[in-house]
Amino acid sequence: MRLSRYFLPILRETPKEAEIVSHRLMLRAGLIRQQSAGIYSWLPLGKRVLANIEQIVREEQDRAGAIEVLMPTIQPADLWRESGRYDDYGKEMLRIEDRHERDMLYGPTNEEMITEIFRAYVTSYRALPLNLYHIQWKFRDEVRPRFGVMRGREFLMKDAYSFDVDRDAARHAYNRMFVAYLRTFDRLGLTAIPMRAESGPIGGDMSHEFIILASTGESEVFCSSNLLDLKVPSEDTDFLGDLSPIVKAWTAHYAATDEKHDPDVFADLPEDKRITARGIEVGHIFYFGTKYSEPMGARVAGPDGNEHFVHMGSYGVGVSRLVGAVIEASHDDDGIVWPDSIAPFAVGLINLKPGDAATDKAAETLYERLDNAGFSVLYDDLDQRAGAKFASMDLIGLPWQVIVGPRGVEKDEVEIKRRATGARETLGLDAAINRLTAG
Numbered sequence: 001m002r003l004s005r006y007f008l009p010i011l012r013e014t015p016k017e018a019e020i021v022s023h024r025l026m027l028r029a030g031l032i033r034q035q036s037a038g039i040y041s042w043l044p045l046g047k048r049v050l051a052n053i054e055q056i057v058r059e060e061q062d063r064a065g066a067i068e069v070l071m072p073t074i075q076p077a078d079l080w081r082e083s084g085r086y087d088d089y090g091k092e093m094l095r096i097e098d099r100h101e102r103d104m105l106y107g108p109t110n111e112e113m114i115t116e117i118f119r120a121y122v123t124s125y126r127a128l129p130l131n132l133y134h135i136q137w138k139f140r141d142e143v144r145p146r147f148g149v150m151r152g153r154e155f156l157m158k159d160a161y162s163f164d165v166d167r168d169a170a171r172h173a174y175n176r177m178f179v180a181y182l183r184t185f186d187r188l189g190l191t192a193i194p195m196r197a198e199s200g201p202i203g204g205d206m207s208h209e210f211i212i213l214a215s216t217g218e219s220e221v222f223c224s225s226n227l228l229d230l231k232v233p234s235e236d237t238d239f240l241g242d243l244s245p246i247v248k249a250w251t252a253h254y255a256a257t258d259e260k261h262d263p264d265v266f267a268d269l270p271e272d273k274r275i276t277a278r279g280i281e282v283g284h285i286f287y288f289g290t291k292y293s294e295p296m297g298a299r300v301a302g303p304d305g306n307e308h309f310v311h312m313g314s315y316g317v318g319v320s321r322l323v324g325a326v327i328e329a330s331h332d333d334d335g336i337v338w339p340d341s342i343a344p345f346a347v348g349l350i351n352l353k354p355g356d357a358a359t360d361k362a363a364e365t366l367y368e369r370l371d372n373a374g375f376s377v378l379y380d381d382l383d384q385r386a387g388a389k390f391a392s393m394d395l396i397g398l399p400w401q402v403i404v405g406p407r408g409v410e411k412d413e414v415e416i417k418r419r420a421t422g423a424r425e426t427l428g429l430d431a432a433i434n435r436l437t438a439g
Contacts, residue, residue: 001376003378004382008045020148026148029395029396030045031046038151040152053326060181066177070135073136074105075104076102078103083112083295111312111314115161119298119299125303150218155319155320157317165300170206176243179239184283185282189341193210193211194208194251195210195255196256198259210281211280211282214329218278221258221276221278225275280325289311291312334391336395339399347375349377350404363404369433370433
């Protein structure tokens, strides 16, 4: 993509309303524009990052055996009246009345709708286990939306829902999502720690928040440093097998948010193993049994011939929130530092002297060859000062920069820079492409 033909509205000044790093950088780098309190338009660069995160989330859900659907944003209120949540949910729910005076709502979550879909089609335990997920926009009317996409009113979320014949089967479904989440966040370049979360009236140990450590986190967290050394399950993990050893390995060490923190137990850890930090929640998984299946009549015929209310679980990932979370975890004084896996472009190609025949030819040749090699390239062909070009590229944080200038072209050389480390190399054209291919 040529920058001269792209839409990248970079801001030189930091907007006053931005309180945290991710919000400031997302506005300055032209990823988003605020349209109302907690509501944002996603501009081209931000949309590419969002799509990359969404795809990784999708791949790991599919790998774990979940099946994708797509439910509407607008839901009938009657479904929520069945579950008993319509009147209890509060002012965070945006309630709507259509032209026929039917009560509707902008979905803040989808337990009711997915339960209605399940009960309409599934009648036997033979169709289980089943896990259905979608990636869809949600709306919760926060009283004080803040921190950009980290706590907005409209947000993109992956929510999955599992259906099983009993609690034991539900635990297997829970374990599959637990492992899928470990892999998802690792692929996003994040170190996410599963922490015991509130399980509500159902009780039990099947409720975990996945937390990344960041100084701007919304809550204080406490954990053992042993968790930072655990190996994330590989892509050839057998999701049909017994995953409990993996889950046990990750839950054997102390990890708690401030709500679940036990100071006495934490104090028993060796002092050099204790981590106290701020954390950002990027995912939440929990089992809620028959909370929705009973009031909504979602039951199946079991192997004993009797009908059973299905046991359900819910598994959420804030896809749009993750964009901000990644920036909070990966930035420096000059701007964003995108992990390779979700960067909007892999390479920023900088032509230092557009209009110079030799420099243009070298840059065009590199642009074509990088594209043919499978790299997504943002080619800065604008006639601007070199300093402005470098500042913009550092701000948007593409993993690699390839710098083409007249002095280097005379020697048939270009400079490449790794954004994460700042390391620079001067190489010939062929060697530069080989270096990028090697990673």
